[in-house]
Amino acid sequence: MRDEKRLYHNAEARISYHLRKLGVKIGIKGKLTLYVARHSWATAARDNQIPISVISEALGHHSEITTQIYLRFIxxxxxxxxxAKILAVL
Known part of the structure; x- marks a missing residue:
């Protein structure tokens, strides 16, 4: 289990690194990270009436309450x- 967690965090760091590079390359002022991507996906899912249980599972949350808290801030x-700002500069 410890190795799996380390592998996950290494993959997460690599993805965030490449997202940041992509953001700089296309001129996005903020930092793109896996966290941003996850929030964006979760918001799009919620706005398209995807059930919280499905969003929770996709995000790997252990509880739907965690997902509800996560979405409350968005x-x-x-x-x-x-x-719209991002699409305007593309």
């Missing part, structure tokens, strides 16, 4: 504004 309008 305002769809803020994500929509951010996506």
């Amino acid at each position: 305002k769809s309008s803020e994500v929509d504004d951010a996506n």
